[in-house]
Structure formats: structure tokens, C-alpha cells
Amino acid sequence: MRQSSTTSEFMRFVAVGLLNTANYYAAYTLLFLLGLPYIAAHVSGFIIAxxxxxxxxxxxxxxxxxxxxxxxxFPLTQVVNMGMQTLLLYILVDRLDWNELIAPLPVLVITVPITYGITRWVLKDKEG
Incomplete structure (x- = not known):
């Protein structure tokens, strides 16, 4: 794959990731504010997104x-991602006393590069 097409693909991944992050965060926030514990809201928001x-x-x-x-x-590719996100969220909230509504944001930033590689491998399998 040429560098420019790889760059274009990564930029699309980032744009979709931002939209997906908004989907996750909206679902997480709504469910948390409706009374779900933050981990249950996180898992539910993750599945929807x-x-x-x-x-x-x-x-x-x-x-x-x-x-x-x-x-x-596709879900198998996300096992590592989900595990890392959940562990990091737990550490930030329960161990470092971060706010439950802020903590998911840096967690997502940390896991994006790993998610890109795994997702690309599965979805482009034998197609390019």
C-alpha cells in the first residue's frame, strides 16, 4: 500500500474513531446519569458503539x-481493547480518584493505535 493511501486510511480511521468515541461517550454518559454504575455504563456504551x-x-x-x-x-479483535480500556478506567477512577465522566477520554486516546492495527488486520484480511 502506498504511503498516501495508508495515511488517507488512517485519517478516515481517526475520523470514524472520533464519531465512534462520541457515540460511546453519549451512551456512557446517558446510562451513567440514568443510574447505571460506571462500569456497567462503560460496557453498555462500548457494545453500542x-x-x-x-x-x-x-x-x-x-x-x-x-x-x-x-x-x-470483529469482536475478537476488541477483546484486548476492551480489557485495556476497562483496566485503565478502573485504575483512573478507583485508584487515582478521577471523575467518572472524564476518565474515559484519556483511556480512549491511549487505546486508539492498538485498535487501528487489530481492526485493519481483521477487516482487510486477504482483501488488501
Missing amino acids: FVISYFLNCYVVYRVRPTLSKFLK
Whole structure:
């Protein structure tokens, strides 16, 4: 892949990631404010944003056709991401006493590069 197309793809990934982050944070905040404990709000928000993310990554970022096989593999790529996010969120909130509404933001910034690599590997598998 040429450098410019890789850069363009990464920029689309970042744009979709920002939209997905907004989806996650809106769901997380709403659920937290409705009374869910912050970890339950986090997991629920993650799942909602995750489904949206799959289709945005297929259509917008990697420009590949979504398939059932890729959709079933996609959650596996997020196991490391979800684990890291949850652990970092726990550390920031319970150990370092950060605010529950602010703590998810730096957590997402830390995990983006890892998520890009894993997602690209799964979705572009044998297509490019």
C-alpha cells in the first residue's frame, strides 16, 4: 500500500474513531446519569458503539464489504481493547480518584493505535 493511501486510511480511521468515541461517550454518559454504575455504563456504551463501529470501519475506513464472517471476528479483535480500556478506567477512577465522566477520554486516546492495527488486520484480511 502506498504511503498516501495508508495515511488517507488512517485519517478516515481517526475520523470514524472520533464519531465512534462520541457515540460511546453519549451512551456512557446517558446510562451513567440514568443510574447505571460506571462500569456497567462503560460496557453498555462500548457494545453500542462497537456495532456502529463495525459498519463504519467496513464502509468508510477500509472500504470493504461487511460479511458475517468479519462481523463474527470483529469482536475478537476488541477483546484486548476492551480489557485495556476497562483496566485503565478502573485504575483512573478507583485508584487515582478521577471523575467518572472524564476518565474515559484519556483511556480512549491511549487505546486508539492498538485498535487501528487489530481492526485493519481483521477487516482487510486477504482483501488488501
